[in-house]
Amino acid sequence: MISRGEYGILGPDGDCWPQMACRVPSHGDEFDWEGDLPLKYHPKDLIIYEMHVRGFTRHDSSMTDFPGTYRGVVEKLDHLKELGVNCIELMPCHEFNELEYFSYNSVLGDYKMNFWGYSTINYFSPMVRYSSAGLSSCGQDAINEFKTLIKEAHKRGIEVLMDVVFNHTAEGNENGPVLSFRGIDNSMYYMLAPKGEFYNYSGCGNTLNCNHPAVRQFIVDCLRYWVTEMHVDGFRFDLASILTRSSSLWDAVNVFGKPIEGDLLTTGTPLTSPPLIDMISNDPILRGVKLIAEAWDTGGLYQVGTFPHWGIWSEWNGKYRDVVRQFIKGTDGFSGAFAESLCGSPNLYQEGGRRPWNSVNFVCAHDGFTLADLVSYNDKHNLANGEDNNDGESHNNSWNCGQEGEFAGISVKRLRKRQMRNFFVCLMVSQGIPMTYMGDEYGHTKGGNNNSYCHDNYINYFRWDKKEESSLDFYRFCSLMTKFRHECESLGLSDFPTAERLQWHGHLPGQPDWSETSRFVAYTMVDSVKGELYIAFNASHLPVTVALPERPGYRWEPLVDTSKPAPFDFLSSDLPEREVAVKQYAQFLDSNWYPMLSYSSIILLLSPETNA
Structure with missing residues (x-):
């Protein structure tokens, strides 16, 4: 089959489907890795950034030489x-057909696309139309440009994970x-099914028979290829619970004639020790990379906290x-669960x-509202x-x-900005692996669209002009918070915090309130x-107004207060006005009190009195 060389353009006969299934590289295709080696960060030290290759630089404001491509991403890695960020999670880059849903959209006057790419055609090929050269070298440029992206990311201390879709294919x-x-x-x-119908645990028409011996070997071979040949650092498995479902009755018997698990297995039965996960987890190459499961599927199998893990898998x-x-947002009854979340969800994983680090913490991802829309809309607005x-x-x-929507009064907009800061603070101080979504660092809006899978337009494009507008506001706050997390030994622990390190408080020291109506959570954390x-x-x-724990010979100094406008929301050491701001709170801090506005969060640091 012949692939289309240009993204979003129909084939010569107006066909949406002709694709290049595969290509065997010829001799002379050697790539100069320049000594590239895996970074091998410990998972506890990661800050993940979920990214769409095309959407990251396709907008005109990116000012890149190769917008919407692997090379375009390379141009923006310094951002x-x-x-x-020290780890990016690339949304699907396996070869897929962006024209799968191709149809005229009268609402926007454009055409619907399979923009996200969760519909794989070939698992061993990088998406050709993400290459700046298209098909000029029968796909070899796409391979080399993808490798260049990995190499250049590693040079900047950034690992690269791939979002892989082994739960279904594009065959419907x-x-x-x-x-x-x-x-x-x-x-x-x-x-x-018995009459030949396809089981549909993926919600996309079919379900890959992942635990069939031949299929699971295919999947392992594919993953090994991307690690050994393309140097990726790990994988996020889309709808990974499907990977734990049994194969058909005939396939559930291994080569020795013994059932994989139990006496009788119906197709799709969840397995406690699925052969595929076992193979991946014990493979000498794959067990050394990051493995992240989206621990649910559309068939109702929800395994957050219970996904088969062999001690090495993390979970969304x-x-x-x-x-x-x-x-x-101030809902009663969640203070205790919120405290568990801050500790890395020991209720799920301990x-x-x-x-x-088995918990990948996120507030927003490609599915659902962006961070800005989360605080701007009560309801989805998907008419587009x-x-x-x-x-x-x-x-x-x-x-x-x-107020619903982007256009709101000044007081509402201030509160929204405060809530965005609250979410980001929570993400950065929680134990586990924080993950942010592309564009949230400047407040990207999709106009309340929480299912933007079909839009190859401004709805999904990163707005570099908006990022610049936010450089001294929310973007600055996010950058300082990620830096602070990296600096603090206590915010990325190898194990769950104990009472020797963490103490809970309420409005008064040592008196936390876990009642149904409590909306206040506070704690102190010892940091080396x-x-x-x-x-x-x-x-x-x-x-x-909260009473702070007394520490003789020391005083508390403000660092973060989300109720304050920029730049006073984060009092970094290089802020010229920092000393003035600290002195404004001296009268409270000297008596160990701190006033907190509604819907706000704070971080204070303990400093010796001699430094006051």
């Missing part, structure tokens, strides 16, 4: 270094196109997202012998998708801060670098 249901696996062996590669912690959203607003999640745990931190979140609509 991520400045932001404090039993009536779908024949592209690759369906032309080889339908019953081997897909989960089939969807429960963290839901709890943090509820608490920060019993299984896991660690805080052309589906009468029937698509997308309706339960977002969002709050518009008093910073000495001691006092961190507090007031999610109430009322201001409070």
Whole structure:
């Protein structure tokens, strides 16, 4: 088959589907890695940035020479270094068909695309139309440009993870196109019902038969290829719970004639020790890279905290997202769960012998509201998708801060900015691996669209002009918070914090309030670098004055207060007005009191009295 060379352009016969299935590189295709080696960061030290290759630089404001490509990302890697990110998670870069959903969208007057790319055609090929050269060298340029992206990221101390989609393919249901696996062996590669229908645990028409011996070997070979040949540092597995489902009855018997698990297994039964996960976890190459599971699927299998892990898998912690959203917007009954989230969710991971870094903490991702929209909309606004607003999640745990939409009064906008800072503080002080989403560092809005999978336009494009506008405001705050996390030994622990290091407080020291109506959580954390931190979140609509723990010979100094406008929201040491701001609070701090406005969070540092 012949691939289209230009993104979003129909084939010569107006066909949406012709694709290049594969290419065997010829001799002379050697790539100069310049001695590139894996960075091998400990997972506890990561700050992940979820990114879409095309969307990152496609907007005109990127001013890149190669917008929307791997080379375009390379041109902007220094932005991520400045932001404090040391790991990027690339949304699908396997070859996929962006024209899969191609149809005229009368709402916007353009055409719908498969922009996200969660519909793989070939697992061994990088997306050709993300290359600046298209098909000029039959895809070799795409391979080299992808390798260059990895190499240049590593030079800047940034690891690269791939979002991989082994739960389904682009071949749809039993009536779908024949592209690759369906032309080889339908019953081997897909989960089939007794009458030949496709089981659909993915929500995309088919389910890959992941635990069939041949299929799981294929998946392991593919992953090894991307590690050994392309130097990627790990993987995030989309709808990973499908990888734990059993194969068909016939396939559930191994080569020795013994059932993999139990006596009878129906197709899709969850396995406690799935062969595929076992193979990946014990592979000498793959067990040394980052492995992250999206621990659920659309068939109702939700495994956050229980995903088979062999001690090395991390998980997208969807429960963290839901709890943090509820608490920060001021919902009663979440103070205790919020405290668990700050500690790395030991309620989910400690019993299984896991660690805080098994939790990938996130508030926003490509699915759902952006951070700015999370505080600007109570309801989804997906009319631009052309589906009468029937698509997308309706339960977002969002709050518009008093007015729906982007256009709001000054007081509402101030509160929204405060809430964005609160979410980011929470993310950066929580144990576990923080993950942010592309554009949230400047407050990207999609106009309330929480399911923007089909838009190759401004809705999904990173706005570099908006980032510049935010350089002294929210972007500055985010950069300083990531730097602060890297500096603090106590904010990325190898194990869950104990009472020797962490002490909970309420409005008074040592008196936390875990009642149903409590909207206040505070704690002190001993840090070997910073000495001691006092961190507090007031999610109430009322201001409070908190009494700080007394430390003879020391005083508390403000560092972060999200109720303050920039640049006083983060009193960095290089801020000219810092001393003036600190003196404004001297009268409170001298008596160990600190006033907190409603919906705000603070970080205070303990300093010797001689430095006051």
